[in-house]
Amino acid sequence: MPKPIRYMSKRRIYQMINDEINTSSRTKRICNHQTNYLIPTEENNSAETVNSISVVSTDTSYTGENGGHNVAEQNEDHQDEVDAGNIDLPIVDNRTEGLHELECVQFYREDVSTTANSLSEDLRFWLSENSISQKAASNLISIFRNHGHQDELKKDVRTLMKTPRDVTGKIIHGNGGSYFHFGISNGLIRSLNKYYDVNPDVILIQLNCDGMSFSKSSNSQFWPLLAAIEADFYTEPFLIGLFHGFSKPNDFNVYINPFVDEMKDLQNNGIMINNKTIDVRLNAIICDAPARAYLTLTKSHSGYFGCSKCIQEGEWDGYVNFPEINNPLRTDESFRNQQQEDYHLGESLLLDLDFDMVSQIPLDYQHLICLGVTKRLLLRWCNGPKNQRLSKDKLNAINETLQAIKVCIPTEFARQPRLLDTVAKWKATECRQFLLYTGPIILKTIMGPRKYNHFMALSVAIRGLCDTQKYLVYSDYADQLLRWFVEEYRKLYGSSSISYNVHNLIHLASDCKKFGPLDNFSTFKFENYMSTIKNKVKNAPKPLEQVVNRTHEENSLPVIKNIVRPNLEVEEKNDKIIALKFNGFTNHVTLKIYVFTL
Incomplete structure (x- = not known):
């Protein structure tokens, strides 16, 4: 049986190209580098059913390692194997003679048009990507059918989208709500197909859990269990499980039990993809403080023993604060042995996994720094005690500058600056923008030198820990700056102001040394994915079933390859x-x- 083209070596493909260039006289074909191509799902394994290949090189000025690929039409009906005699390589344009980089390999079938997908396929992608309701989709299909597309489109949108007939039988009821388990393996396979040309030997995954309210008129809420492949480039999270109820799950061990069972099997046996066994490891659990406490069955961040990194007992002064900075650290062994009994509320099922419950659960930069320390500082300057807040003239000066620089903020920033009048409603990205970019400039001529230097210590430390290339070089200096920041914070704002967030700044640099720059283990991308889940719910009845159906429809689509990494x-x-x-x-x-x- 001939070897599928996807498994051929680069040298062999080059040899085929050169042979064809010398002998073929077919029509020229040039690929569009930036267009994505479709990778089939397991049900549509047409990557191994190729009748012809089009290969094009770029101009010698391009030396990108991961070039773009053309959109390839996938045909679900054909299951023929590649025949070595049917390889068809069109002549390459004369401009590209002397191949320097294999830029594009386009898989297509001779009996299928390669210019565009069918109307039904394009419509499926569009409906899924834009979260169109079934009612609106049905109306749109009726319009297409009335204008001559009866043969291409079925009358029912559920047929077009391949909606499951009934998912209620797979929903687990109890524990204060309902739960559906999507599984880890399916999401891993789709992510690997999307982001990798060659599958790695080991997959490191990150786990996230958080609550999400999607209704303003009731307490109806989701608790999704998300995962993402850890890599040096962006990977989109995927759903492992989804809980729906009117409060959080009654027992988080019951909630994570399906995940733990599947994860144990993956840790022991790995995952088989294309006849290759890949090791799967849970590398980190990335959550905000409340969710982290729920999963580990430990005291909340508001408790006396709330710090997850050291054994300090907090002090009460209106609320629990942690004034000391030199305390013995928790260890993975001491956690398993529950040496500090006041910290534990039970035994988490996560202990059954090959996973360290202290060193592999890092602090979250989004909630700790952006929504925690930075936002608290801004609130103190605006609405704090008289000896801490800024004068009205200084606040007005800051607002005027924020208003003036709006036109200068590039589109790479998710939001433009808002005035301090609405600081209580600022999002994490706005706080991050102020801390790292606009704040150091705006405050320089407005704030006194002591408070400005104090703010700059935090800004410089976080900037260094965010650096993707030199975070290790800056980590020790950043640790010194953060410890000085905590000590100075007590002097400026009082010992009772050393909250959980401020205290944990002293533990942040050690997490960076283990997991990389701060953005590698932040919840930003998981929080962004929450809106994707929320958009799948179009009406109040059966919200869990709606998300399950939309997710199955999404997973039935071919995977769009995305490996261009500038x-x-x-x-x-x-x-x-x-x-x-x-x-x-x-x-x-x-x-x-x-x-x-x-």
């Missing part, structure tokens, strides 16, 4: 930056800099 290279000469190269795009983009001293 990166920035800095070219230096004599301590001067002379060029910035943006790699990974359709062509190399080089920005020449003539006057810039590092």
Whole structure:
């Protein structure tokens, strides 16, 4: 049986290209580098049913490691194997003679059009991506059918979207609500197909859990269990399980039991993909403080023994605070042995996994820094005690500057600055923008030197720990800055102000040394995915069933390959930056800099 093209070595593909260039006289074909191509699902395994291949190289100026790929029409009906004699390689344009980089491999069938998907396939993608309700989708299908597309589109939208007939039988009732388990393996396979050309030997996954209210008129809420592959590039989370009720699950051990059972099997046996066994490891649990306490069955962050990193007992002064910065640290062994009994509320099922309950559960930068310390500082300056808040003139000056710089904020920022009048409603991205970008400039001429230096210590430390390349170089210095920040915080705002969030700044740098820069283990991408889940619910009855059906419809679609990863290279000469190269795009983009001293 001939070897499928997807498993051929790069050298063998080059050999086939050169042979075809010398002998073929077919029509020229050029690929569009930035267009994604479709990878089939397990049910539609047409990646191994290729009758012809189109290969094109780029101009020699492009040297991106992961080039874009063309959209390939997938045919579900054909299950033929590749025949070596049927390989069809069209002539490459003369501009690209002397292949330097294998830029595009386009899989297609001779009996299927390669220019576009069918109307039904395009419509399925559009309905799924835009979370269109079934009623609106049915009306749209009726319009298409009335204009001559009766043969292409079925009357019922559920047939088009391949909606499951009945999922109620797979829903687990009890524990204060209802739960559906999607599974880890399905999400892992789709993520690997989406983000990897060659599957890794080991998969590290991150786990997230949080509550989400989707109704303003009731307490109806979701508790999704999410996972994502840990990599040095962005990977989208996927659903493992979903709980629906009018409060959190009564028992979190019952809630995570299906996940723990499946994870144990994956840790012992791995996952088989394309005849290759891949090891699967749970590398981190990334949650906010309340969810972290629920999963580990420990005291909440508001308790006297709420710190998950050290054994300090908090002090009560209106609320629990943690004034000390030099306390013995918790260890994975001491957690398993429950040496500090006041910290534990029970035994979590997570202990059954090959997983460390202290060192592998890092602090979350989004809630700890952005929504925690930064927002608390801003609230103190605006509405705190008289000796802590800024004068009205200074607040007005800050607001005027925030208003003035709105036109200067680039589109890469998710939100434009808002005035301090609404600081209580600021989102995490707004607090992050103020801490790392706008705040250091705005406050320099407005705030007194002591408070400004105090703020800058936090800003510089977090900026260093966010650096994707030099976070290890900056980690020790950042740790010193954060410890000084906590000590100075007590002097400026009182010992009772050392809350859980402020105290845990002293533990942040150690998590960076283990997991990488702060954005590697933040909940930002998991929080963003919450809106995707929320958009799947279109009406009040049976919200869990709606999300399950929409997720199954989404998973029935072919996976869109996404492996283009632009990166920035800095070219230096004599301590001067002379060029910035943006790699990974359709062509190399080089920005020449003539006057810039590092």
